[in-house]
Amino acid sequence: MIRIENSAAQGPNPFRNTAFRFRSACQAKGKWQLRPAGDRTWTVKPGAHFAALKQVKALYGMPLQVLFACLAMLTGSVCAQSGEKIAKAGNAAGAPACVTCHGPSGQGQSTTGFPRLAGMNAGYLVRQLQNFQDGARVNPIMGPVAKLLSAADRQALATYYAGLPAIDAAVSPAATATTVASGETFAQNGNWSKGLPACAQCHGTKGLGVGATFPKIAGQSSLYLSNQLLAWQAGTRKNDPMGLMHGIALKLSASDVSAVAAYYATLSSVADKPRSANP
Numbered sequence: 001m002i003r004i005e006n007s008a009a010q011g012p013n014p015f016r017n018t019a020f021r022f023r024s025a026c027q028a029k030g031k032w033q034l035r036p037a038g039d040r041t042w043t044v045k046p047g048a049h050f051a052a053l054k055q056v057k058a059l060y061g062m063p064l065q066v067l068f069a070c071l072a073m074l075t076g077s078v079c080a081q082s083g084e085k086i087a088k089a090g091n092a093a094g095a096p097a098c099v100t101c102h103g104p105s106g107q108g109q110s111t112t113g114f115p116r117l118a119g120m121n122a123g124y125l126v127r128q129l130q131n132f133q134d135g136a137r138v139n140p141i142m143g144p145v146a147k148l149l150s151a152a153d154r155q156a157l158a159t160y161y162a163g164l165p166a167i168d169a170a171v172s173p174a175a176t177a178t179t180v181a182s183g184e185t186f187a188q189n190g191n192w193s194k195g196l197p198a199c200a201q202c203h204g205t206k207g208l209g210v211g212a213t214f215p216k217i218a219g220q221s222s223l224y225l226s227n228q229l230l231a232w233q234a235g236t237r238k239n240d241p242m243g244l245m246h247g248i249a250l251k252l253s254a255s256d257v258s259a260v261a262a263y264y265a266t267l268s269s270v271a272d273k274p275r276s277a278n279p
């Protein structure tokens with residue numbers, strides 16, 4: 001419940017006078033009710049009450065939508081929700097819980113290509129969420145989710161997931177040893193006849209990533225990894241700095257894509273630890 005106090009005596013419009021204070025115990029879910037409670041206090045509660053909103057319209061002569069937008073803004077700033085809370089239960093704007101797709105530990109789902117988020121770099125994650133929102137990275141599943149996140153939500157979620165222990169996605173489907181071996185040669189040496197640098201040059205010798213720019217790709221599922229390479233080829237992902245990955249992806253054949261994806265999926269996402277076998 002949030003209480004909005006209008007300190008300007010007789011001030012007719014609580015949203016035009018800046019001098020209000022908020023006290024919140026944020027339970028931002030669903031729609032909002034605004035109920036005049038005495039001269040100076042309005043109480044905002046979860047729960048849709050159209051009649052109450054109409055009454056407010058009559059009182060202050062503000063269009064309903066504007067009022068709604070104001071409330072969303074006000075409650076948004078008051079209720080900076082923790083990343084963990086949004087991850088587990090979604091946010092007030094209707095973003096679903098991240099755990100339903102990315103797993104309770106942020107480990108991802110190999111069979112669906114939902115990526116592991118746990119232990120990824122926070123700066124990288126924030127940028128991806130922005131890019132899903134601004135369309136530089138197009139995905140029909142993740143795009144609509146990202147559009148429901150505020151800048152504060154994105155930061156909170158990225159910090160939360162970056163703080164979770166890195167975890168390997170399950171290996172699925174099992175690749176043949178030959179495919180993995182050819183992926184390894186490619187990843188470590190590149191292919192100079194095609195003008196392709198080694199993946200390891202940017203992503204690190206073990207695919208553990210470098211800072212916010214070069215993401216960790218070790219221990220991510222092969223389906224997710226190959227989806228990304230294909231997305232760059234198709235031009236639906238075009239958010240990489242200086243088009244580095246786009247240029248590389250364009251030169252990869254279908255078998256290169258599956259080989260490198262299979263190889264990185266067999267590596268551990270935790271430095272100096274053997275690969276775990278998560279379910």
Ligand code: HEC
Pocket residue numbers: 086087095096097098099100101102113114115116117120125128129138139141142145149157215227228231
């Ligand atoms: C309905 C399923 C679904 C839900 C719910 C969902 N995601 Fe995703 N997410 C995906 C899919 C699918 C992808 C991969 C998209 C692609 O292939 O480009 C993805 C990708 C991502 C990525 C990019 C990871 C990387 O390595 O580049 C981030 C970050 C992310 N999601 C964060 C979140 C957060 C935070 C939430 C909760 C607010 C969330 N997702 C909720 C399905 C979902």
Ligand code: HEC
Pocket residue numbers: 115127187197198199200201202203213214215216217225226228229239240241244245248260261
């Ligand atoms: C010149 C540097 C460079 C090289 C070489 C390179 N990458 Fe990347 N890669 C990047 C950058 C930068 C990003 C982050 C793009 C972004 O910010 O969206 C990236 C992102 C990725 C991602 C997406 C990870 C995620 O979580 O969504 C995959 C997969 C990937 N690279 C695979 C490869 C593979 C496989 C190779 C070798 C064939 C390779 N990269 C070579 C720079 C490089």
